[in-house]
Amino acid sequence: MSAPTVNLNKQPKTSTKRRSKKADVGPVWDWAAGHGPVTGALSATTGAFAIATTGAAAGMPPTWALAVGAAGAIGHTITSLRDKLAARTTCMRAASWLLGAGWTTWAMTTGPLTWTALGSLATLGVGIGASARATLLHEEARELEALAAAERQVARELSAERRAIAAEWVDRIQRVCSVSVRVVAVEMWPTGTGFTIDAELPTGGVTYDKIARESARLSGDAKLPHGCTATASPGVHQGRVLIDVTTVNVLVEERTYPTDYSPLSVLSGLPWGLRTNGEEVRVYLREQCALVVGPTGSGKTNMVHTILAGFARATDVLTWVIDLNAGSAGLPWVGPALNDDGSFVDGMRPGVDWLASTHEEAVRMLDTAIAVMKERKRAYQDLLSKHNTDLLPVSSRIPQIELVVDEGAEILVSNDRATRKLGEKILEFIRIARAMGGRTVLTALGATGSVLGNLMIRREAKVRAALTGGETEGMDLSKMFPGSRGLRVDQAPYKGAGFMGTPESPAGLFKAWRILPNQIRDIVTATSDRHPTLDAKSARAAGDTYARRWDPERTAWMRDSTGPSSAGRGETSSRERLNLAALRDEVQPSPSAADEEALLRQFREEIDAQFGTTPGRGDEPPAGASSSGGLNLSANEDNPARDAALALLLAAGPDGTGASAIARGLAEEYGTTRQTVVGWLKSWTDDGTAVRVGTGTKARYVHHRHTPGSGGHD
């Protein structure tokens, strides 16, 4: 009693050939398709009518139709029960079979071609269609309800976990802080490292800090792992509290600086590290100065590099660095862009805009910075009134000047007269520059008390980070983060870990990213074309002192010890010391291999001591490494594009080649950009692998093996 239905959308499962043939001749009959209410009723009535007419004509015993109907009813009942359909659907299907079979039996007995028979069949069809539709709707509703019930079950299980957490913490807060809270919500962090409890404080003037004060005892009571805390902060209003509970310690792990060097803006925040919940902590420095405190060995220098990385990525920041400790904080950001003769590597700009390592240069820089700010105050009055603001609209056309002073806090409290003068200039800059787009990042070794005794720093530097590294001396967290309770140095006894607080996010644990010289070099290369230039009005005020800051005589000191690749330079030229892995097969053992070995070891130890970069220090040399030493800084085994570039340089012979030609040679296979090749060529000239000949557009790079007097080998 089943008729085929027309399905214009679904193709039957036939061979491709047959399918395409059928597709040519119109709609396809799908014998396997199920029935809807209309086609089902149509199918039942036409089937019954066909059997009744042919059965009557052929003299078929009418009871057969009844038997077939009964069998159909039983079969459909079984399948309906198996499919767990509703009782009313099962009954409707069985009744349709029985009614159809009953009509067929009656029609075969009395004759199917009478108006009574046809009329009753039509009525039967309409009845079957209507009840099929009703049961279909009922089935759909049942299915939706089943899905909703499953979702409710999952939610019940989740909220059971949350309810358990809520109950546990209500008890704990009562026990430890003697405060009865009512938990409004528990939010599990997507990073899976903890949860936040949102709770209502009891009436009677209890504030969130009654709980914040007991953070350490709460963490102890909850038996949280080391480095995990329960930190209370204000909720949506003063009668609510948020308690962040970390259950996994992310501070232990070393996390490298993200390799996404996309553009940033000082207005939309710069990432400085990770919170314990795995989220980035961003600092907003348009109006705030920053203070980073970290004793020796805590990871402060590394953190300064992370900060400089953020500024280098920003399109609206010019970074001026003062580091009276030989400029070491800024050097890795300048080295990759500077040639041996003091010129810039083709079209590159350093990652910082100005670097001062001496007292004199620092004075020049500060005088210039103050002059620029004063000029901006005068020259941009129209712009301020046009934008109806008293804050200079900082952009890539009028960039913010970020003055980064390594160990600047020590300068401020120095007893030395000349250094004190420098400190006064720094304070003047802080005092006058906020509105005009000038801010500072000062670092300090410790001595937080004396630094924060300065009102200007207390007021202007509200972005604060304290790297502890487990050091307690000079680390007064309550002065660094006034109002924050329960912060203890021993909660973050790891290098690069500590506490950070900003006006936007309360003081709490954080971890700085680890950033190594290779990555600094990559960032300098990747961001070289996005640094802003000083706006014309400011540049006029900055004058010659600023315009000539990169003059070769003023940068001579940088080239004596440019960046990481020159670390450990001794009397012997680095050319004699390097062994390039990519070319090892071609390396001939040199008669002075033993000397070379010793120099390489010394060089590697110095690099390791300073940057901790060479993996497997003290390990056996890797299989296949040449006996003349394992140091492999220039030819990077992990970077086949760089090796291929080196091979192209070597293949260019004594005529040499240029960045564009090498980039073209690599474009298809590696997609390397010219800018990247420029960075490599710079590092190879620094370490003596390549020699730069000619100037300007005629500049070529020659592999040192092809330079006169090289003897043709390493």
Ligand SMILES: Nc1ncnc2c1ncn2[C@@H]1O[C@H](COP(=O)(O)OP(=O)(O)OP(=O)(O)O)[C@@H](O)[C@H]1O
């Ligand atoms: N974010 C970090 N993650 C993991 N390890 C780090 C991190 N920062 C620093 N370190 C480790 O700590 C060591 C010291 O770091 P860094 O030189 O930055 O410290 P510092 O405080 O500047 O010390 P110093 O003043 O002696 O140079 C690094 O060699 C590295 O092993």
